[in-house]
Amino acid sequence: MDYDTVKRARALAEEVIRQAGAAALERFDKIAELTDKDDYGDVVTEVDHLAEGIILPRIQAEFPSHAIHSEEAGNLGGESDWLWLIDPLDGTNNFAIGLPVFTTSITLMYRREPVLGVIYEPLTDRMFVSAAGEGAACNGLPMRTRPAASLAKANIGWIQGHAVRNDPHAVRLRHHLDVSFKRMMRLWAPSLQWCMLAKGDIDGIVLYNSEGDDLYSGILMVKEAGGIVVDFEGRPFTGMRAEPYLIACHPDDADALLQTVRAGLPPSGSEASA
Known part of the structure; x- marks a missing residue:
């Protein structure tokens, strides 16, 4: 390069x-x-x-x-x-x-x-x-991401693609996040949520099938601020993907946030965990 x-x-x-x-x-x-x-x-x-x-x-x-x-x-x-x-x-x-x-x-x-x-x-x-x-x-x-003092009191950003709408798996997961954390935020301005995470103002992001021109600047912002970005299987996210399903947070919170997300998905799994 x-x-x-x-x-x-x-x-x-x-x-x-x-x-x-x-x-x-x-x-x-x-x-x-x-x-x-x-x-x-x-x-x-x-x-x-x-x-x-x-x-x-x-x-x-x-x-x-x-x-x-x-x-x-x-x-x-x-x-x-x-x-x-x-x-x-x-x-x-x-x-x-x-x-x-x-x-x-x-x-x-x-x-x-x-x-x-x-x-x-x-x-x-x-x-x-x-x-x-x-x-x-x-x-x-x-900017540096920060670990949550308590995930139960955490502020978590939610980002979903335009076509997701009321997909039943997304609805189920949104509800689960809404009752699992202090606040589940939907700003309708994804790049700002990534910046808030990088700056330490919120504690995590859950992204459900949302790939767009604003995504990768946000991912880089969080990674360069010491955060971690993984898919719903816990694999580090690299490259570009047409239908990403991601979590992002401070590395100390990754396991707990991932477990919470998995608990909000259908027991049999879904395309979101593929």
Whole structure:
């Protein structure tokens, strides 16, 4: 891997993500255009496209040989070991109803592994940055996950894919988590939940079949902050997967959180444990 490429990518990502965030902040609570994105209730706003229009041309100009996948524009560029993943407005549904919980996420992958993650929350002016082997920071201050004082009093983030909806296995697991912990959070802005875990503000994440352009920046953020990310079988998560089922937390809590998740799945198992 070319570390100079990662260094240049980081500088560019931090610059353009702040510009995209400023554009989103300027238009917050002033939505003029809102359209349905799919059959699951997801929406897209003019801000999604505006932020994308700020980010994509700069990446294409600076790294013309790199591949890009952006949430609204889809695949851009040819085959490459380098792949940018762009979520121009993570938390669009929140943004659309005036709920101030949203971010922009930029990830750089190298051979299907995240090497750079930059997430910006414009309303709080918090810039979260992680680079492979270099740790994770919020506005320049190092972040570390923390072990839960008690899992019974823990705050656990829940993330599910748009197509999951009321899948009976997901409903069963959500209910089990809701009664097993102090709080089971659903922010509808997954990248922010990953940052909260990396920062030590929440105690864990359970992700149920949710793969998207915001996922890998969050995973890198948590890993570089000393956290652990494993699948429902307890295997370390690496690479990319179309239908991931994951838990993330401080390493000291991994066994207990995994046992709690397994207890919330059907006794006979399910596709989620495959």
